Amino acid sequence: MPNNQRPRITAVTADGETIELNNISELHLEWDEGLPATLLLSPDHLQGPSLTLEVGSAEDEADSLTEYGIITLRPGASNIVDISIETESVDGSNDGH
Template sequence: MSHESRLPRLQGVTPDGQVINLPLLSELRLEWDASLLPATLVLSPEHLTGASMSLEVGSGEDEADHLTDYGMIVLRPGACNIVDISIETHHLDVEAKNQD
């Protein structure tokens, strides 16, 4: 199954209430001023199984200011209109990332 077929149907809503379809949107990157770490809202992340959405933020750096760890808040649909929320920390696999 391609990642594209796993993406949820997304719609945006403007301040005046207009609904805008957002086809093929897979993530939103949030960048603040230079002193704050960027965050990424990932829709149907490939590295997680099943339907989910994650907010990922770098949380650790080495001596060369490269990210070594990142934190995630993961939302998954649960039973009976409940959303399961988990908070996870993952070590960044630098070798695997460099091979991509």
């Protein structure tokens, strides 16, 4: 799948209704407590079909986000999914986790 082609996305509501979500590339998740997260569908910085979940993992004294964790899933051959987990600083340097 080329990077610019988005996957078909459907969602299920709390009532069990299935709805189509067209042209979605990111979902931003915010809770009343805890750090925010972003779900990226086929992000442009990765080749081929993939999904990343980016979750804030550290804040400084001013409550500014300083680090975030990334979980990347890529479909593989024969029903295999490749999963990688990394930590990045907000300034873009990789901590290598």
